[in-house]
Amino acid sequence: MGAGPALVSLTLNINGTDRVVDSDPDTPLIFVLRDELGLKGAKLGCGLEQCGCCAVLADGEVALSCATPAAVFEGKEIVTIEGIGARAMGAAVQDAFVAASAAQCGYCTAGLVVAVTGLLETNPAPTRDETAEALTPHLCRCGSHPRVFRAVEIAAAATDR
Amino acid sequence: MSLAAAPLVRDWLGVEGDRAVIRTGKVDFGQRITTALLRIACEELTLPPDRIRVAPVRTGAAPDEGITSGSNSVEQSGHALRCATATAREAAAALAAQELGLDPARLTLADGVFAAPGGANRIDLLPLIARLNPALAVNASAPASPRRAHDAPLAPRGLRAMVEGRYAFLQDLDMPGMWHARVVRPPHALARLKSLDPEAVTAVEETGQRVIRDGSFLAVAGPAEWPVLRASLRLARGCDWDLGEGLPEGSPFDRLDTDPAISLPVAPGGKPEKGSLPPPLDSFTHRLRVERPNTLHGSLGPSAALTVWEEDVLRITTHSQGIYPLRDSIADSLGLDPDTVEITHHPAAGCYGHNGADDAAFEAALVARALPGTPILLKWAREDEHAWEPAAPAMAIDLAARVKGGQITGWSGEARGDTHRGRPRPGPDRAGPQRLLANRFRIDPMAPYSGQPNMNRHGGLHRNLDPIYDFASRRLVKHLVPDGPIRSSALRCLGAVANVWAIESLVDQIAGETLQDPIAFRLAHLDDPRAITVLEGLRDSLGPAPEGRGIAYAQYKNAQTRCAIAVDLTVTDHAELRLDRIAIVADAGRIVDEDGLRAQLEGGALQGASWALYEEVRWDRDGMLTRDWDSYPVIRFDNIPEIAITLIDRPEDPSVGAGEASPPPTVAAIANAVHAATGLRLTRMPFTPDALQKAALEA
Structure with missing residues (x-):
């Protein structure tokens, strides 16, 4: 390899494990996840933070990974779709999406599962308007939105204690 | 068509150990055709889904079924597979009967096993199918299996992997x-x-x-x-x-009236003909022009x-x-x-x-x-x-109608637009390579494909141009205006979106002006009993009408799924349309995969709503202006209505395509709801706040 940009060493806490990667500091997180760590669950839809396919949790907050450099995520606990099922809420949301058949092509689904998990962990009983607001950064082009709303209700009911 | 290209049972069905392998040339892009095909094979072979594998769709191995489009997959691949598996089942039954020395009619088949009366003698189905003559042809009228009541819904293939992030897309x-x-x-x-x-x-x-x-x-x-x-x-x-010189600027609609066009009469029934155009409709009382922009x-x-x-x-x-x-x-x-x-x-x-x-x-x-x-x-x-990407072509529809005694007695419909046939497929003048984008840019670049008229029944521009209603006389014309400023091709529903929107707008307008209920007015112009059942079903399912309710009805290609829609919406103080509720009643014949059918209908309604409210491709001489989701907005979670679907199952009738049934009447019902709420008849999509305010100023 010839002269590329200088690489820096980053330590990223992903799904509970510290991962050390050598990366061009401008690399958006999603390329580190997908190409260096083999975590391909987050999807690249736009690279512009307009569609939500690439969502992850960072310290419990929903974050889009397609444009923000990986270096910005150092020191945060990152949870990807691959790790979301290890959280009680994440597993409930996954089951709810299956129960509601809340996907057609499925390209938006990983991002939505992450976003719904993030929503319900902070707001266990959202109103429909609150759900709509939380999910509006996410696109679904097949029109599975009504089923996603249903999945949110199912997951909220299943985790209601 | 599918059976003509792949006439043998083994083209569609094979056996691999204790599993059946089904083959199709139709591909799955989220519309769940593989789930529907799997269901059909399960029904015909009485096997559970985990004993049936759907083979990869690969040239050389899969039957050549052309293109997965036009809501044809259940009718083509589904029909072929149903007949192939039923043929195999009947032939296997004959073998089983021979071995058991019984009349085949006395055998029962359940869970993939033939059993003689009393259940003493049993023979597995799949090994018998493996022994069938490889030259066995599909019997296109093989009787379908009676449906089993205990069939549980099949989860869409890959759903669990999708929600866990394990599903590998290309x-x-x-x-x-x-x-x-x-x-x-x-x-x-x-x-x-x-x-x-x-x-x-x-x-x-x-x-x-x-x-x-x-x-x-x-x-x-x-x-x-x-x-x-x-x-x-x-x-x-x-x-x-x-x-x-840059891209041609100006309205994409004006050129549809002025650029050279290939104009053809379309016979009632929806088939274009070569020949002279019918004379204009005389003494019409109403006219309407609607315009749909290029969409992605x-x-x-x-x-x-x-x-x-x-x-x-x-x-x-x-x-x-x-x-x-x-x-x-x-x-x-x-x-x-x-x-x-x-x-x-x-x-x-x-x-x-x-x-x-x-x-x-x-x-x-x-x-x-x-x-x-x-x-x-x-x-x-x-x-x-x-x-x-090749966008849907801009279209303009010009309608005229003659109303007498509260009835529509004469109709004229003309559809204009560039081609929907941009897909690469072989044809004269190297039409395949012409339609691959990179060939325009390589050394020795090829000229862009110039559209040729689609002569098929309810083909591109004239899809659903022929009204489904029994108007006494009708004249129909299509004007293909090729060589438009941007490349165009097939987008879900093709010309049906603009045509159904136009027809249902004018029908709605005439019903309103003659003080007739919009559903009763449509019923008065329909004699298809299944259409009447669908519209009556919609009427019976609706609560009291809010201010902004619009109705529309269409049958895709006048031959597939019948679909009636009611949209309730509110116009905000900022002239935004808030979608409150969409009611859908549909008849797709014998239902194959009920949940998949519902998903197609509701997803289609939302895509139609997105076109109606938000979508328009724009460009100037320097290039495309709509290059991302901000410059080309689409529907999002903040404007999703409640959706209520009523299905009418027709177990004795053939299954017909449903993937494109709901978008056109949804667009039309939204336009009619806007008219109900505001008195404004919007004639250009999308129905943005700017468009609404402009229409209000011009009213």
């Missing part, structure tokens, strides 16, 4: 030694690469990546995706483009392809909807024998028609040819997909 594939590739695009389709700065090429190649150029087609490939993406930006800065497929995942150029075969993995037509078009483009090109379908994001998939496959082939032996995963950027 964009997620990986191979040892695989490289990534990106294309460096011109500013617009008429630009040509004058020169490429050698320093930019050196800077990229010094990092171990490769620059591939063929005329004005420019791409970069390398071992990792992000560096390749950066290299594409570096190369773009080194390009000097000849911009020519807008796949959520930008197009991609995985290709490797091996010594004697070019292997392409694609999300194209037509593996055989694409194979022939790519082979023709590269001077290859089609037998040396192997194309396999792999799912990507939903496409809703002819998106960038085919173009990406050919571009990946061009890169792979320069790097023989190296697998190439070429991906489009978001901007590529928005700016370079």
